[in-house]
Amino acid sequence: MIRSCLKASRTFISHCPVALSHDAVSQPVLVRRGLSMGLWPFSASPRDFSLPNASWNAEMRQVYDHYTALCEVKTEDSEETGPWHKLPSYNRSLKHAAGGVYLSKLIQSKARLFTRNKKEYGAAFEYVIFMNKQEKRCVCAFQAGHLLEGPPGHVHGGAIATMIDTVTGTLAGYLVGPVMTANLNINYRSPIPLGGVVLIHSALDRLEGKKIFVNCRVTSTDESKLHTEATALFISVNMGHLFGM
Numbered sequence: 001m002i003r004s005c006l007k008a009s010r011t012f013i014s015h016c017p018v019a020l021s022h023d024a025v026s027q028p029v030l031v032r033r034g035l036s037m038g039l040w041p042f043s044a045s046p047r048d049f050s051l052p053n054a055s056w057n058a059e060m061r062q063v064y065d066h067y068t069a070l071c072e073v074k075t076e077d078s079e080e081t082g083p084w085h086k087l088p089s090y091n092r093s094l095k096h097a098a099g100g101v102y103l104s105k106l107i108q109s110k111a112r113l114f115t116r117n118k119k120e121y122g123a124a125f126e127y128v129i130f131m132n133k134q135e136k137r138c139v140c141a142f143q144a145g146h147l148l149e150g151p152p153g154h155v156h157g158g159a160i161a162t163m164i165d166t167v168t169g170t171l172a173g174y175l176v177g178p179v180m181t182a183n184l185n186i187n188y189r190s191p192i193p194l195g196g197v198v199l200i201h202s203a204l205d206r207l208e209g210k211k212i213f214v215n216c217r218v219t220s221t222d223e224s225k226l227h228t229e230a231t232a233l234f235i236s237v238n239m240g241h242l243f244g245m
């Protein structure tokens, strides 16, 4: 399993050339028009937020175990593992984002990925994404913590949108490299209980030049109940797009 997860992270990282943890050890630095980044920007031990922790309930563990087992399946004709890979998940995507008029040193040093900005286990977004590159789809197990309340006892629609953006964006990024969300359409069909676990299924619809069309469904873990449906459009971008280059 460790080997397949390492392989998955390498594949993902190769699509996200500057993805890393904020704890990353400084390495030789490339400085180009205000954007500086480590040439090998990965920490030896970044915290992977998508591993099981004490806040995960039994349902979350069950889904994790189910898909982890699929990651370990060997194909018939080779020693390679099957098409499923668990993606690691860190709390920072860029270590140094020195460009940008509004980006102070303080903001740079404190910036964190929105869904991974709580150190407290179980308080907000607990999730793990499993990718199936062959089928161009992924599944995310999402356990919504107490800080994500919208309607009493249920998950905030913005938190659901955040997760849909994250999962569809991760799929698009995994398949084609850096992307930004251009359009997100969401239909909320039934509320998600706070503390509950849902599956977020996402699949590629089609590629049209720079445009990546992705669909998404949020369901109960047994898939009998539909909570949310969405479509998303991502546009491939150069990293320079984020720094006015």
Ligand SMILES: CCCCCCCC/C=C\CCCCCCCC(=O)SCCNC(=O)CCNC(=O)[C@H](O)C(C)(C)COP(=O)(O)OP(=O)(O)OC[C@H]1O[C@@H](n2cnc3c(N)ncnc32)[C@H](O)[C@@H]1OP(=O)(O)O
Pocket (backbone or CB within 6 Å): 016, 018, 019, 093, 113, 165, 166, 167, 169, 170, 173, 178, 179, 180, 181, 182, 183, 209, 210, 211, 233, 235, 236, 237, 238, 239, 242
């Ligand atoms: C760079 C990423 C780094 C990755 C690092 C990896 C770490 C991984 C870690 C963790 C994973 C977490 C994953 C989270 C994912 C979340 C992602 C977000 O939330 S992104 C924030 C919200 N989005 C914005 O702020 C965009 C703002 N908009 C823009 O920047 C531009 O408008 C942009 C890039 C979307 C398009 O700009 P143009 O100049 O590149 O492209 P044009 O020429 O305008 O459009 C290209 C084609 O797309 C159509 N298009 C553009 N926008 C459209 C729209 N809204 N609806 C329909 N079509 C649209 C156009 O009509 C055109 O189509 P025709 O080629 O002519 O057929």
